[in-house]
Amino acid sequence: MLYNTLGKTGLEVSRLGFGTMRLPTVNSNSQINEKEASEMLKYGIENGINLIDTAYPYHNDTLEGSGNSERFVGKFLKENSLRDEVLISTKSPSWAIETKQDFNMYLDEQLEKLQTDYIDIYLLHSLTVPDWEKVKNLDVLDFLDDCLSSGKVKHVGFSSHIEVDYLIEILDEYSKWEVVLTQMNYLDEYYQSGVMGLNYLKEVNVGSMIMEPLRGGRLVQNIPKEVQEIWDMAETKRTPVEWALQYLWNRDDVDCVLSGMTSLEQVKDNVRIASTEDIISDYDQEIIREVARTYRTFMGNRCTRCGYCMPCPHGVDIINCLTEYNIAHMMGDPKASAMQYFTLIDDDSRADSCIDCKECLPFCTQMLNIPEELVKVHEYFGSEFDHF
Numbered sequence: 578m579l580y581n582t583l584g585k586t587g588l589e590v591s592r593l594g595f596g597t598m599r600l601p602t603v604n605s606n607s608q609i610n611e612k613e614a615s616e617m618l619k620y621g622i623e624n625g626i627n628l629i630d631t632a633y634p635y636h637n638d639t640l641e642g643s644g645n646s647e648r649f650v651g652k653f654l655k656e657n658s659l660r661d662e663v664l665i666s667t668k669s670p671s672w673a674i675e676t677k678q679d680f681n682m683y684l685d686e687q688l689e690k691l692q693t694d695y696i697d698i699y700l701l702h703s704l705t706v707p708d709w710e711k712v713k714n715l716d717v718l719d720f721l722d723d724c725l726s727s728g729k730v731k732h733v734g735f736s737s738h739i740e741v742d743y744l745i746e747i748l749d750e751y752s753k754w755e756v757v758l759t760q761m762n763y764l765d766e767y768y769q770s771g772v773m774g775l776n777y778l779k780e781v782n783v784g785s786m787i788m789e790p791l792r793g794g795r796l797v798q799n800i801p802k803e804v805q806e807i808w809d810m811a812e813t814k815r816t817p818v819e820w821a822l823q824y825l826w827n828r829d830d831v832d833c834v835l836s837g838m839t840s841l842e843q844v845k846d847n848v849r850i851a852s853t854e855d856i857i858s859d860y861d862q863e864i865i866r867e868v869a870r871t872y873r874t875f876m877g878n879r880c881t882r883c884g885y886c887m888p889c890p891h892g893v894d895i896i897n898c899l900t901e902y903n904i905a906h907m908m909g910d911p912k913a914s915a916m917q918y919f920t921l922i923d924d925d926s927r928a929d930s931c932i933d934c935k936e937c938l939p940f941c942t943q944m945l946n947i948p949e950e951l952v953k954v955h956e957y958f959g960s961e962f963d964h965f
């Protein structure tokens with residue numbers, strides 16, 4: 578296993594972190610197959626993984642509420658006396674916080690679920706701009722100060738899918754942030770906070786953890802023929818998983834890549850790749866860019882996320898509505914994009930809030946008929962009920 582320093586935390590972390598949101602299950606998402614999941618974690622830790630990432634809602638049957646991932650991780654570490662061998666990263670459900678007391682209520686419940694006295698890395702989960710304003714008004718920074726001084730939490734940070742400007746704004750508002758969990762893979766360099774966010778984290782020495790390195794598995798399953806033909810032109814032959822992971826580990830602004838693994842086979846493969854130094858040549862970097870360009874030709878519309886159409890006077894989040902629709906087409910995974918669409922975009926900012934006023938039309942750099950595209954988005958994703 579190879580290790581990196583996680584920004585200013587000074588922690589030496591395995592460059593592969595064990596994500597526990599996609600553990601094997603029986604019957605339903607809340608019922609973790611503990612035997613298989615234990616074998617996976619055991620193998621990972623024995624082979625050098627020293628960071629386990631979980632969150633309050635992981636492995637629950639609904640998108641909210643208390644999940645079983647933390648419970649399983651706590652039980653596994655206790656039974657195997659491994660608590661001191663690993664770093665636990667978990668997350669406060671920022672969307673569910675309604676009062677100042679809620680912060681501590683969730684933290685205490687999480688410590689109990691994890692059967693530990695302290696959490697190594699505590700992140701505000703999936704911070705959106707409105708949630709950030711809400712928790713700030715509830716004195717979240719005082720709460721984080723208290724967590725650190727009491728020793729219940731060793732390092733604090735946040736996870737987020739926000740754009741780079743907001744990422745920087747939040748980072749600049751609190752000097753004690755030490756870790757940020759952000760989405761990145763070779764298709765997402767300019768999506769959400771992307772490479773500019775990672776560059777900034779490096780600049781201010783905040784540790785970077787990466788989510789969605791394989792785009793929920795879509796970069797490694799059902800590879801389109803057009804994409805495979807490009808991979809075949811590379812100087813060094815790699816599997817799609819090797820391409821995706823080594824792309825990230827060849828970046829000097831990436832500290833730890835979280836992979837939500839589902840089988841022992843995946844753990845073994847990822848550990849093998851994480852233990853191999855593999856320099857990607859300039860030519861192969863160009864191959865990666867060509868693969869990304871090819872995936873983009875499968876998009877549902879030509880939106881480039883330039884932002885000239887924003888803000889919509891009626892509050893429609895045009896960019897992200899069109900983006901999730903594009904991603905669904907590009908990756909052939911409507912369910913994953915629907916999950917993003919319904920969780921990351923507020924009710925009154927989704928495509929069906931468009932009133933067809935056409936005020937955005939003159940601004941579209943790609944000459945898109947935006948209201949017509951939004952109708953397609955709404956028809957495509959349907960209602961939340963259809964997906965969950």
Ligand code: SF4
Binds near residue numbers: 932934938948
């Ligand atoms: S047409 Fe729709 S998206 Fe465009 S400005 Fe009007 S309400 Fe907003």
Ligand code: SF4
Binds near residue numbers: 943944
């Ligand atoms: S102006 Fe057009 S291309 Fe640019 S973000 Fe808006 S819809 Fe997309």
